[in-house]
Each structure stands twice: as C-alpha cells, then as structure tokens.
Amino acid sequence: MFTDFLYLLRRNGLKVSLTEWMALVEGLDKNLHNASFTGFYHLCRCLLVKSEADFDAFDRTFLEYFKDVPFQQEVSQELLDWLNKPEVLTDYANWDEIQALKNMGLSEEEIEQMLKERMEEQKEEHNGGSYWVGTHGMSVFGNAGLSPRGIRVGGQSMYRRAFRVAGERKFRDFRRDNTLDTRQFQVALRHLRQYSGLVDLPPTEFDVDSTIKDTAGNGGVLKVRYKRPRENTVKVLLLMDSGGSMDYYAQLCSALFQAVSKSGHFKDLKVYYFHNCVYGRLYQDPTLLSRNSVPTDWVLSNLPGDYKLILVGDAQMAPYELMGGYYGRSGREDGPRCGMDWLRLLKGRFRHTVWLNPSPRPDWGPYWSQTYDTIAQEYPMFPLTVDGLEESMKKLLSR
Template sequence: MFGDFLYLLRRNGLKVSLTEWMSLMEAMDKGLHGSSFTGFYYLCRCLLVKSEADFDRFDRCFLEYFKDVPLEQEVSQELMDWLNRPDVLNDYANWDEEQALKNMGLSEEEIERMLKERMQEQNEEHNGGSYWVGTHGMSTFGNSGLSPKGIRVGGESRYHRAFRVAGERKFRDFRRDNTLDTRQFQVALRRLRQYSGLVDLPPTEFDVDNTIQDTADSGGMLKVRYKRPRENTVKVLLLMDSGGSMDYYSQLCSALFQAVSKSGHFKDLKVFYFHNCVYTRLYNTPHLMSRDSVTTQWVLSNLPGDWKVILVGDAQMAPYELLGGYYGRSGDPDGPQCGLDWLQRIRERYKSSIWLNPSSRPDWGQYWSQTYDTIATVFPMFPLTVEGLEEGMKKLLAR
C-alpha cells in the first residue's frame, strides 16, 4: 500500500527503512490513524521522520503525493462564510484588559476543547464579543480580534497571535513561503570574516591578494607575501523570543539559529530563550521550563561586557508585560522592576548589542506599537533578513 509514496520519500532524501514502513502498515491496520486523513498524516510523520529538521521535506512530499485528496472540513462551510466577511465591522473592538489576562491563562488544550464546544453550540453569526466564534472581539476563536492568544478561524492573519489556524492544511509546501533559509544566513555571516580579530602573531598566513599585486609590480617575478592570521575573537550571546506570536516566525528563527550555531566566526556562543521580554530568568530551551533555566542576573554577572548580544523577537506584547505589573520584578527594591528595566540592564552591560526583528512595526493601532517603539529606543533594531543581518552584524562588531 502506498509503495510509490515510500519511494518518493526516499528520492527526496528521507531515509525510511522497511521496518519503519511496516510499522506504519501495522499502525494503520490497528486503526491508530483514527480513520482520518489528518490522523494518517501525523501517524506517517511520527513513524517515518527521524528528525525535526526533516519535517519540511516530509511535508512537501506528502503534499505532492496526496495533492488530490480533499481537505477534511474541520469548520463548517456556513461558519467559514460568516467569518470570511471583512466588511462585518469596520471599527476595532475595545481592548478588555481583564479578558486578555483570562485568555492568557488558558492552555492551548483548553482553548481547543472550548472551540469544539462552541462549534457544537453556535447556530448564528456573532461579532465583537468574547465568547462565541466571531470577529473583531476578545474571543479566543475567530479572526480580526484583539485576544492575545487563540485560534484563528477564517479571515486573514493580522496580528500573528494565533497558535493555530483552524482548517489550515498542515502539510503544505513550506518552501513556497520560505524566502530565507539557513544557507543564505550562513553566506551573510561568512561575509563578516573581515570583522574577526587579527591576533598579534608573526605573519604566517599566505596573502593571496598582495602576492599577486607584488608579483605583477615586479614584472612577473614571484613575490610571496604573508599576513598575520585571523582568529575568531568574537563571543556572542543569542537571546531568542519563544512562543506566542513568535511561533509564526519559527522557521525563520530556526534558520538563523542553525546558521549562527554552525558558524565558525565566533570564539564562543551561548543561547538562551525568553517569552516576549527578558525578565528574571532565561531558559536553556525554547520550551521555557523553569527547571532548565538560569537567572538573568547570573548571565549579567558571569558574561563580561565584551560579549556581543543579539536579541531576536517581534517586540510586540501587551504594554504591561514590558512596562509594569508583576512582570520582571527582581525582589530587590533597587533592582529591575519590569521587563524594560532588564532590557536596559542588558544594554548598559553589553555596549555591543542589537535587536533582530522578524516583524515590521505594527500599523493597527498605538496600543500594539507601543512596546515595539519602546524597545527600539533601547536597542538598534534591524529586520530579520539577510540584508538586515549583515547591517546588524556590522553595527554589532564595529570597533
């Protein structure tokens, strides 16, 4: 069954063994795919893909082979017709701070369960509210609303705050949208070799350019020139925003992370993660588990000021997450009291620091652009593109 699919996977570099393929056949025989096409997709990916790095390659093969299979309708067409009407409301809903905090406290599992319940209960159109599936409200389901967390149903992406899109075909051709990849970032980083330090050693490295020039000047008589060796002297601290609206840019950030990790242009590299803004702790993995973290103060105390700091994030959050509330309080009356205080501490400690942003400045209201503009006054901010990376590195490594 699906023998051609197996060969397609292998032709595209996925090393699927016969044992793994037979395991898939056995799992299907036991009904582990739940008689669902989407279930079959996840079952295949679980059993046939050995590394997350191959997910995109697998998705492209899956789409190519099953392109004619109709997509299962997760959301009724009637509901989608209600939600795909941008003219329903022209004005934005009012921001509800209490509802926003309540929505942020919901887990993704709770929101998924609530969506299923609402779709069973709902029998008419709703807009501007906080309970039903609708538009322009504070509900965690729908589109064009202001909830800081939720599932987009219909409409178009505007604020990039949804953790999932209902009805979206997960197995799509990611490469069609992928204008940047790891290799492009690596090429950009390789151009920075000229910014590496020249060590104070005798000239022992063959100097091609000056050898050619001197040989030409001497009428073809070979004149070999040497130069001082270039050595990696740059130490980099990479701090990456994880989760929430940054999930939309996960592939782009993954490409940057891989390029930086594989680069040989840094003497030392340390990577930590945060969510929305740096607070009292930094995390060793993007899962942001407290048991796998260090205090931000430990990083500031143990990494000297000559480290170069790159922060990556969209700089978009509710203003209280950056400027006040209980976020970022250090417990020390004289210490940082909010996220902005921690960012300023980092900037003061590390004079060579920049912010790479995968998103453009929000244009849907002052509320959401406030944190973007505030952070841009603390760090030089560059777009997360190849050109932006090059400009950012020049700024970061300027003598």
Template sequence: MFEDFLYLLRKNGLKVSLTEWMSLMEALDKGLHGSSFTGFYHLCRCLLVKSEADFDRFDRAFLEYFRDVPFQQEVSQELLDWLDRPDVLNDYANWDEEQALKNMGLSEEEIERMLKERMEEQNEEHNGGNYWVGTHGMSTFGNSGLSPKGIRVGGQSMYKRAFRVAGERKFRDFRRDNTLDTRQFQVALRKLRQFSGLVDLPPTEFDVDNTIQDTAENGGLLKVRYKRPRENTVKVLLLMDSGGSMEYYSQLCSALFQAVSKSGHFKDLRVYYFHNCVYGRLYNDPLLMSRNSVTTDWVLSNIASDWKVIFVGDAQMAPYELMGGYYGRNNSGEGPQSGLDWLRLFRSRYQNAIWLNPSQRPQWGEYWTQTYDAIARVFPMFPLTVDGLEEGMKKLLTR
C-alpha cells in the same frame, strides 16, 4: 494496510521498523486517530518519526502519498461563511484588558476544548464579543479580533497572535526554502569574521593577495608571502523569544538558529530563550522550563561586556508586560522592576547589541505599537531578513 506508504517512507530515508509499523496498525484499530485525516497524520508522525530532524522528510512523503485524498474540513462551511466578513466595521474591536488577561491565562488545551464546545453550540453568525466564534472582538476563536492568544478560524492572518489555524493542512514540503534561508544567513554571519584578531605568532599562513601583488611587482617571478594567522575572537550571546506570537516565525527562527549554531565564525556562543521580553530568568531551551534556566543576573555577571549580543523577537506584547513591574525580579523596589528595565540593563552593559525582528511594525493601532517602539528606542532594530542580518552585522562591527 498502506504498505506502499511504508516503503515510500523508507525510500525517503526514514528508518521505520516493522514493530513501529504494527504499532501504527494497532493504534488505528483502536481509533486513536479520532477518525480524521489530520488525526491520522499526527498519529503516523508520532509513532514513525524518531527525530525532529526527520519531520521534513516525513511531511514530504506523506504529501506525496496522500496528495489526492480529499481533505475533511475541521470547521463547517456554514461557519466559515459566517466568518467571511471583511465588511464588518472595526467598531466591534474594542480592547478589553481584563478579558485579554483572562485569555492569556488559558492553556492551549483549554482553548482547543472550548472551540469544540462552541462549534457544537453555535447556530448563528456573531461579530464582536468574547464568547462565540466570530470576527473582531476579544474572543479566542475567529479572526480579525484583538485577543492576544487564540485559534484563527477563517479570514486572513492579521496580527499573528494565533497559536494555530483551524482547518490548516500543515503537512507540506518546506525543506528547500529552509535550507536556502540557512545558507543565506550563514553568508551574512561571515561578516563577523572582521572581529578576528591577528595572533602574535610567526607568519605561517599563505597570503594570497600580497603574493600576487609582490609577484607582479617582481616582473612575474613568483614571490611567496606569508602572514600571521588569525584567531577567532568573536563571542556571541544569542537571546531568542519563544512561544506565543513567535510561533508564526518558527521556521525563520529555526533557519537563523541553524546558521548560528553551524557557523565556525565564533570563538564562543551562548544561546538563551525568553518569552516576549527578558525578565528575571533566561532559559536553556525554547520550552522555557524553570528547572532548565539561569537567573538573568547570573548571565549579566558571568558574560563579559565584550560579547556581542543579538536579541531575536517580534517586540510585541501587552504594554503592561513591558512597562509594568509585575514581571520584574521582585517587589522590594530594588533592581529591575519591568521588562524594559532589564533591556536597558543589557544595553548599558553590552556596547554591541542589536535586535532582529521577524515582524514589521504593527499597523493596526497605536496600542500595539507601544512595545515595538519602546524596544526600538533601546536597541538598534533590524528586520530578520538576509539584508537586515547583514546590516545588523555591520552595526555589531562598530566599536
């Protein structure tokens, strides 16, 4: 079954063995794909792709082979028609902080299970509220609502808080754009070369500019000039927001991470992750596992103040997360007691620090602009674009 697909995968550079292919056939026979095309896609990717670096190759091959296969909608057309209500007034969208906290406490698996239950139960249109699949309101399903977490069903992306879009066909070719972004970011990062210092060694490096100048002044007779070599003195601390609303920008942040990691412009580079804001711990990988983390105090104590600090995040969260003390280091009243306190501590220690933001300032109400504006008052904030990155590098060049 699908032998041509196997050969196409191999042609695209994926090393799929016969054992792996037979495992796929066995999984299909057992119905592990859930009798859905999307389930088949995920099953193939799980069994046939050995490395995340090959996901793009697999997606391109999958799209090429199954391009003409009709896409089975995850959500019924009747429900999508109910949700296509751009005329619904925002009167439905009343913020409920208690419900927001409850929604934030739900896992993605719980929300997925609840969505399936609602779609089986629901038999009419709903707008507002916090239970049914509808528009506006505080429900974790639907569109145009205010829940800080959930699944978008129908409608257009507005607040970028959904961790998934129901019915979205995810397999597509995006490698070319991603590579282009990475290269552009690398060019922008080269501006940090100006931090490089001259080493106190004999002049052994060929000086092109002064050789040309001296040769011209010498009537065209070649006069070779040398200069002292440069040593890379740039040390960068990169702190990246992971999860939640940042999932929407994962490809863009991936391009930035690749550019920074592959850059040869830094003497030293440290990368840590956080969720929404820096609190008492920083994590060594985007999964944010406690066993693979360090205390923020350790970072502040062991990374010297001459390092250049780059934060990456959308600066959007519930205001109580940033302003309140619940997420602080402790409840003793000593040390930083809120996310904003931690950020101010970073700002006071590191003279050269900027914030790169993949999102624009929220336009949907004063409530959602509070954290964005508060962080922008602490750090110089630049958009996560090529131009924004270049402006941010110029800011880091100021002493």
C-alpha cells in the same frame, strides 16, 4: 508569440534570455502544458525563473499580463470586501465559551469542508456571529474573531490562532523584505566579521602576494611564503524570547539558531533564552527550566563589553511586565529590578546592541504597542528579514 510578455518580464527585473524564451516556445509546440492555462503558467515558471527569489515578481508579472483571462480564485473579491473591517474589537462581548469548545473539537478537514459550504451559501455580509464567514465573532472563518482556531479569510493577523490563511499567496518568503530560512540567515550573518592579523598563531596560510613578489625577485625561482591566518574577532551574545506569543515564530527562531550555531566563524558565541523580557535569570534552553538557568548578573559580570549583543523577540507583553515588576517564566524572581532595568543594564554593559523583531509593530490599539515602542526607543530595532538582518549586522560593526 506573447512577445510583449517577454518584454514585460524583463522590465519587471526578470532576466529572461532568448534561449530560455525559445525553450518555452518549443515546450508549447510539444504541448508540455497539456493545453491548459494552468499548465502554461507552470511551464513558464519552470523555464523562465532562475531563482526562488523571483517567484513573486514572476507571479505579479504573469497576473498583470494575463489579467483579462478568467481566473477562479479561492475567495471571491466580494467576500474579501465584506471582510475588510480594519476597526478592532475592543472587548470580549462576543465571547462564547460553549462555542469555543465546539470549535476546538473540529478537525482541520471539517473546518475546510465547512468553509467551502459557507462560501457557496453566503450571499451577504455577516459579522459578530458563529456561523457565517465574518469578523469579530466566534466563527471558525473570517478575521479578527475570538474563535480559538480556524481559517483566516482577509484582514490582518491579530491573535495568531488561524491554522491557514485562505487565498494566501505563495513564495512571498523568498523576497528580500520577508522572513528568512536557515540558508539565508547564514548568508546574512557573514556580514558580521572583523578580522585581525595580530593573532598569536604560526604562519600556516599561503601568502599569494609575497610568494609572487619574492619569486620574481629571485629570478623566477619559486619562493613559497606563508603568513599568519587572520581570525574573526567577533564575539556574540544571542538572547532569544521563548514561549507565549513567540511560539508563532518558533520555526523562524529555530532557523536563526541553527544558522548561528553552524556558522562557525565567530570567535565565541553564547546563547541564552528569556520569556517576554530579560529578568534576573537567563535560561540555557527554550524550555526555560530553572535548573538550566544562570543569573543575569553572572552574564553581565563575566562577559566583557566587546560582545555583540543580539536580542530576538516580538517586544510585546503586558506593560507591567516591562515597567512595573520583576516577573519571570514562573512568577516573581528575586531582585528589585523590572524588565526595563535589566535591558538598560545589558545595553550599558555591551557597546554594540541590536534587537531583531519577527513581528511588525502592533497596530490594533495603543495598549498593545506600548512595550514595542518603549523597547524600540532603547534598542536599535530591525525586522527579522534579509534586509533587516543585514542592516543590523552593519549596525553591530559600526563604531
């Protein structure tokens, strides 16, 4: 039964054994799927998928094989086609202050109920208004709109104000080209190791090879040998953007911080925070309070150049913040340098540097991509994904 489905799963990289397949057949025979297609899907995923990383591949294979089975999705394809408007709103002509206040007063439950009602009522494409599911308007549903909150339907994230994405696929975060959780961070950070045996420590680590060799040379009489432990010599300076557009990635950056803090295998770790770009002061916690800050010059003067510098941020800000002035979290800071000057000073001080970016390059206009492109020309920039983090660790270790 469904033998072709088994072969398709295997062709798409899912290692399903015959034992697991027979367990599925037995489960169906015992009606563990409650005679429903949805129950069959969950039973298959429970018995045939070994890792969360394979959930997305399984979903795609399942949909490919059972594509002709009627499926009631949350958002109709016709509605998604109406909302496929890649052109970007270039001004705030559709902004309505009164409507924005009304939208802010709606609860998530009210917006969810309103979306259900609109999808039943809507029979044609609508854009620029405040009632229907559309684009570029003040409605709490749709995409590329100006409402301060709502549900994104179709399109791409722009202003990051939606509290949910209708019809969003699950388990994508477990793919290797998607964002990370703390455990995945810790695994990827293990690549950042440089060991040295020339440390001034007593020989306390059991030396297997020398023990075997000397025992054999001693006629089989055991001779236990020890050696000096090897030590990871990597020192890391981690600078993280905090606040503003980075609030959208707060959970992801928290996972990175936890993974770095708990890794325990760096010789030294220094963590500081900045807002948008590095200026004259670096902060010791994400609140960016002046009383918990140190001069950036102090960091440049006191940390040797063999620290591995990792900056984390979306590289998105007003161009003047990067090139035109010296502004900090709460206004102008002392010093004649702009943000780009400070970034170049850091790059000149620390020989190995990378920039980890949780956000893709902005594609909704040249104004928004200016600072992203400028920083990417100065720093090797990698996406904050499993593959991106592993590649950045290799870059830090390259000579």
